[in-house]
Amino acid sequence: MTTPDPVSVITSIARAVAPTAIKQAQRNELVVKILKELKLDPVQPPKDVDGVYVYALVEYGVGNPEPVRKLLGEREIKNAFWSAYTSRNPLFFLAKSEDLLNDNNNLKSEIETSGIELRTELEEFGNVFINVAKRTNSEEFKPYPDWNLDEYPKEFKPLIKEKTRTFCGRNFVFKAFLEFLNKKPKGYFTIVGDAGMGKSAIAAKYVATKQCPCYFNVRAEGNNKPEQFLESIRQQLIKRYQLQNAEKDNLLTLLQKVSEKLPAEESLVIIIDALDEVEQEAGEPNLLNLPKELPDGVYFLLTRRPFTRETKRLTVSPDVPVQELDLRDSEYVNLNREDVEKYIRLFLNNDFEHKESLRKWIQERNLTDEAFVEQVADKSENNFMYLRYVLPEIAKGLYNDLNLKQLPDGLQDYYQVHWVRMGMETKPQEAKVIVLFILVEIGTPIPGEMIAEITEQDEYEVQEVLEEWVEYLREQEIEGDTCYSFYHASFLDFLKGKKELKSTRKLFKEVNQRIVDFWKREMDADEAEG
Structure with a gap:
């Protein structure tokens, strides 16, 4: 046989x-x-x-x-x-x-x-x-x-894999950065854009392709502090360039040591994603303590949401070139639209998990592929995070009762539609609300077992709630536990704006006390083991 x-x-x-x-x-x-x-x-x-x-x-x-x-x-x-x-x-x-x-x-x-x-x-x-x-x-x-x-840290591999799996387009961004590298001896190049415009995906794609040093700030996982950034970049540079006696060097000293080792035709590019998610006290003028001076041959590619003069926190010396590419600018509207349409076509033709179900949905509504691509692109408002959620949900049948014109308009409307579809505004949903509140308040990856202990609910019931919101959560193994945090900061921001999750609600005063008590027990247990 x-x-x-x-x-x-x-x-x-x-x-x-x-x-x-x-x-x-x-x-x-x-x-x-x-x-x-x-x-x-x-x-x-x-x-x-x-x-x-x-x-x-x-x-x-x-x-x-x-x-x-x-x-x-x-x-x-x-x-x-x-x-x-x-x-x-x-x-x-x-x-x-x-x-x-x-x-x-x-x-x-x-x-x-x-x-x-x-x-x-x-x-x-x-x-x-x-x-x-x-x-x-x-x-x-x-x-x-x-x-x-790969040459970049293992801690970023799941994020980079997720962000690059269905990546396409964005050539105009890479071209602009390449021109910056070719024309400037050093400098900071910043990609600016609203939540969901693909900034992290651009950063991840560049790292995956070029294998350069990197750091991804993720507020929901607590990986967004200057000391964490410096330690990670320090270890990457020591390993990559065999730096000696550098274990306590600050960033500028590390960059100077690397610059001295670089051949004339080579440069060092460091990618830093999501500067807007950095948690740093006032005092140091630059986020992550990025240096005002840069040695020749050293470049930073940064991504961040729009900022004001007060929140920019990137001051450099006059001889350090700085350039910003704002994805919202009118000159990029058509290019963003082209990339969004490419993404939808890629999903429709090459996503092996969803393409057959998606085609069935399209055929049942007597649509052409191009009509589907154009109308979904309109609805997305050029937002890739919107597409990441909506296209699989169409394929799964969550919008079988709707036509294209009834799809949510943009990312925030999508979040609101999903919130309503989950019955969060029409039915008593105390258990779900408490679980979401804990995820918002804790702000770092947390095991389902720990959530159950805080909520005083059965672990199975907590797991059911987590599975209902699985599209918005990032699962990761930490010391043998399956931990949960929010996938994207934009959804965390959406939840923080919901009145149902306001920490001032009477419902949450007791939950907050349980969180405090839980952390106290954990600290006492750690001290006892120590």
Whole structure:
């Protein structure tokens, strides 16, 4: 009996299930179903290399891009992976994958037109393989390699992967920055735009492509303080440029040391995302204590929301060039619109999870593709965050009762429509309101178990609330716990403006006291362990 092709089995089973199943709790059930179809034990992986490779392909493949599954299914790629694994040289695997794609124009085109960041996907697969290998307890897979294809910190990998997975366009921004690099000896280049205009995605794409030092400020995760930024950038520069005696250097000293090491034709570009989310006391004039002086060959690419003279907090010396590109400017309106339409077409034609459901929605309303693209672009008000939410929700059937003209207008209207659809203004929703309030008040990633303890609710009930709001939450593993925080600052800002979540409500006075009591217990426990 012939063994089924794992890529075909993954694709057929994953496509037969609603996209939400891949995104949420049923994902594990899908993996189990596929493993059984392939005659593999869902509990214990096999101990041979081929078996572990297939097992890893299943665990990686559910919910990840189909073109990458096809690539990983090639025998030549499997052999290249094992050679890279045993030689502890993951970059060899990347090079061999790129070589194969150069010989396979169709697959290369699928990956490129889908906006897939190949390096990111191959790194994720490698780490899945290592996790499966560890579960076999087989000596054949030891020592386990450090499977890192990137030069930037691991802490930013999930964010960069998320932001670049469906990236397209923005060439006018990259062109403007390239001109700045070519014409100026050093300087600060700032991308300005409203929430959801794609600033973080631009930063993430540049980092993924150029592999440059970076820092992503994320208020909802508490990664937005000057000391955190300096420590991260310091370690990146020390590692990248083998700097000596630099463990306590300030930023300007680090930059000067790097500048002295740079060949004449090279430069250092540091990406800093979301300056507006930085938490910093008044006093130092510049956010993140960015230096007023810069050595030659050193550039910063910054992103931030619109600012006033008082909130700008970026003062530089007269000889340091500064340029701002405001995505809201009239000269960029048409270019933004073109990129928004490209994104919608990319989603419609290449999003393997949603495109079939989306086409069904369009056909049921007797629309042409172009009419759909144009009208959704109008509704988005050139906002990519709007598209990130609305397009999958159309595919999932959440707007089956509406036509295009009835879709929300812009990001804030979308948030309000969703708030109403969740019944937050018409029914008693005390449990949901309390969970959201805690996420807003805590402001950093928090485990569901901890939320349940604070709310004095059953953990299962809290999990149900979290799953209802899953599109707006970022899940991440921290010390073995699944923690939750808000995906985008714009939604956090929206919630802070809702009267239902005002901290002055009588309902929340007790909840606030529970939060205080909880943190006190945690601190007491830490002191006892210390």
